Amino acid sequence: MDITKTPKKGLRKKHLPWFVGGGLLLAFTLWLVLAPHNRSLTVNRRTLTTAQVKNELFNDYVHLEGQVQPISIVQIAPEEGGIVLEKVKEEGAAVKKGDVILRLRNANLDVQILNAEAELAEKQNILRNTQVTMQQNKLNNENERLQLDVDVQRKRRLYEQNKRLFKEELISREEYLQAEEDYRLARRKYDLVNERLRQDSIYRTLQMEQMEDNLQNMQRNVLLIRERKDKLEVKSPIDGELGLLDVTLGQSVVSGAMVGQVNDLSDNKVTAHIDEAYIERVHKGQEALFKRDSTDYRLIVHKVYPEVRSGKFRADFVFEGARPAQIRSGQTYYIDLQLSRPMQSLQIPKGSFFQVTGGQWIFVLSPDGTSAHRRPIRINRQNPKYYEVTEGLSEGETVILNGYERFKDFDELNIRQ
Numbered sequence: 229m230d231i232t233k234t235p236k237k238g239l240r241k242k243h244l245p246w247f248v249g250g251g252l253l254l255a256f257t258l259w260l261v262l263a264p265h266n267r268s269l270t271v272n273r274r275t276l277t278t279a280q281v282k283n284e285l286f287n288d289y290v291h292l293e294g295q296v297q298p299i300s301i302v303q304i305a306p307e308e309g310g311i312v313l314e315k316v317k318e319e320g321a322a323v324k325k326g327d328v329i330l331r332l333r334n335a336n337l338d339v340q341i342l343n344a345e346a347e348l349a350e351k352q353n354i355l356r357n358t359q360v361t362m363q364q365n366k367l368n369n370e371n372e373r374l375q376l377d378v379d380v381q382r383k384r385r386l387y388e389q390n391k392r393l394f395k396e397e398l399i400s401r402e403e404y405l406q407a408e409e410d411y412r413l414a415r416r417k418y419d420l421v422n423e424r425l426r427q428d429s430i431y432r433t434l435q436m437e438q439m440e441d442n443l444q445n446m447q448r449n450v451l452l453i454r455e456r457k458d459k460l461e462v463k464s465p466i467d468g469e470l471g472l473l474d475v476t477l478g479q480s481v482v483s484g485a486m487v488g489q490v491n492d493l494s495d496n497k498v499t500a501h502i503d504e505a506y507i508e509r510v511h512k513g514q515e516a517l518f519k520r521d522s523t524d525y526r527l528i529v530h531k532v533y534p535e536v537r538s539g540k541f542r543a544d545f546v547f548e549g550a551r552p553a554q555i556r557s558g559q560t561y562y563i564d565l566q567l568s569r570p571m572q573s574l575q576i577p578k579g580s581f582f583q584v585t586g587g588q589w590i591f592v593l594s595p596d597g598t599s600a601h602r603r604p605i606r607i608n609r610q611n612p613k614y615y616e617v618t619e620g621l622s623e624g625e626t627v628i629l630n631g632y633e634r635f636k637d638f639d640e641l642n643i644r645q
Contacts, residue, residue: 268640276643277630278593279577283623285570290506291612294498294518294545296559298491302466304473307459309483310334312475319473323464323490329473330462332481337460341453348446355439362432369425376421380414387411468492471557496547496555498527500563501540507532509567516545518563520552527563567609574621575614579629582607584636587615591641593626600628600641 310332317329387407394404464470473488481487502510516527527545535541545563581590587607591600605620621627628641635641 267638268642269635269638270642270644271631271634273597273643273645275631276628277579278626278628279579281574281576281617281621281623281625281627283572283574286573286575286609286614286616287566287570287611288568288609288616289564289566289611290502292500292502292516292563292565294500294561294563296496296555296557296561297499298468298471298493298557299495299497299546300492301471302468302490302492303486304329304462304465304488304490305484305486306330306332306462306481307483308332308334308337308456309481309485310337310460312477312479312481315473315475315477317464317470317473319470319488321470322468323470324467325464327464328461329464329470329488330475332460332462334457334460337453337457341450341457344446344450344453348443348450351443351446355443358439359436362436365428366432369421369428373418373421373425376414376418380411380418383407383411383414462487464490466490466492467494491557496551496557497530498545498547498561498563499542500545500565501542502565504536504539504541506567507534507536507541510541510543510565514566515548516563516565518561520561523550523552525550525552529565564612573608574617574623576617576621576627577614577629578610578612581629581632582615584632590620591628591635592621593628593643597626598643600643602639 311334312330313333314331315329316331317323317327323329387410390399390404390407393399394401468490471489471491475481475487510529510532512529512532514529516529518525518527526548528548529543530546531544533542533544576590587605589602589604592603593600603620606618607615608618609616628635
């Protein structure tokens with residue numbers, strides 16, 4: 229009887245080399261990742277730019293390019309639209325406040341003036357006719373009152389006479405009573421007419437006042453329309469220089485459209501665009517300096533505009549003290565804006581290392597200058613020339629400033645003389 233053998237499960241000798249090789253490969257990989265080792269590069273000393281770490285006053289400022297502009301610019305916009313009839317002044321001309329710059333023509337406005345004047349004349353005629361009619365009515369009413377007054381006096385005399393005669397029994401009672409009734413009726417009519425005349429006088433006075441007010445309003449309306457015609461002459465709002473006049477003869481200009489500007493030449497300012505990184509550090513009243521013809525001039529931040537465009541915001545500076553001779557709009561001044569007071573601190577010169585390292589590390593030379601090692605640092609502020617270092621370096625140490633595109637993957641540099 230044959231016996232069937234079951235194959236043994238588990239590790240066989242032929243598999244052992246594979247497992248040993250895999251273990252060695254894994255161990256080597258872990259060693260590459262975890263084992264401490266230095267990556268070094270040999271460089272020539274003459275290709276390096278080095279600098280010493282210094283402990284000096286750090287001047288916290290930013291270098292700016294500023295442009296001279298008039299202290300203020302006033303826009304020119306006609307209050308009335310029209311066709312450009314004449315350009316009285318040209319760009320660059322000196323102007324005084326009230327000088328005519330442009331003359332416009334507006335035919336519709338002429339028609340409005342004629343219509344308003346015709347309507348005013350018609351209202352004046354109506355008012356005069358109404359005044360004549362009211363005056364005639366007043367005279368007629370006065371005449372009626374006089375007649376009633378005479379009638380009352382006559383009937384009063386007759387009543388008093390009949391009263392005496394009735395007491396002496398010379399007339400009948402009926403004649404006496406009729407005379408009394410006639411007198412009282414005449415008296416009541418007289419009182420009613422007086423009340424009517426009083427009411428008519430009040431009404432007439434109110435009507436006349438209302439018509440006078442309407443007439444005055446129409447007169448003012450005509451004056452306003454005539455003033456609108458005066459505004460067809462576009463005038464300079466200030467003394468200064470006509471810096472821009474963007475119109476041509478025959479052009480149609482609408483009311484309120486900007487057609488030019490007048491520069492106020494009483495003073496100048498300097499406008500600069502500053503990187504948005506400094507927007508929280510620039511404030512009104514800060515000092516800035518610039519040099520012109522070997523003379524230092526002082527500026528003060530006058531206004532900071534919060535709007536950021538293309539990574540920059542704008543600030544206006546005004547002069548404090550003397551101005552440069554022959555200053556002109558459009559000139560460029562290179563100014564240093566002082567962000568804070570100078571302070572004692574460690575600093576290193578600016579170099580290309582910052583663009584590669586972001587200011588987080590730098591190579592520091594050994595005391596004998598034969599090697600350099602990578603070291604983490606912290607940079608706080610900067611000015612156009614120096615970085616302020618707050619951590620990682622000591623005074624007197626030497627650092628490498630250039631070549632970091634080659635060095636960024638190494639921890640140590642061997643310096644070859």
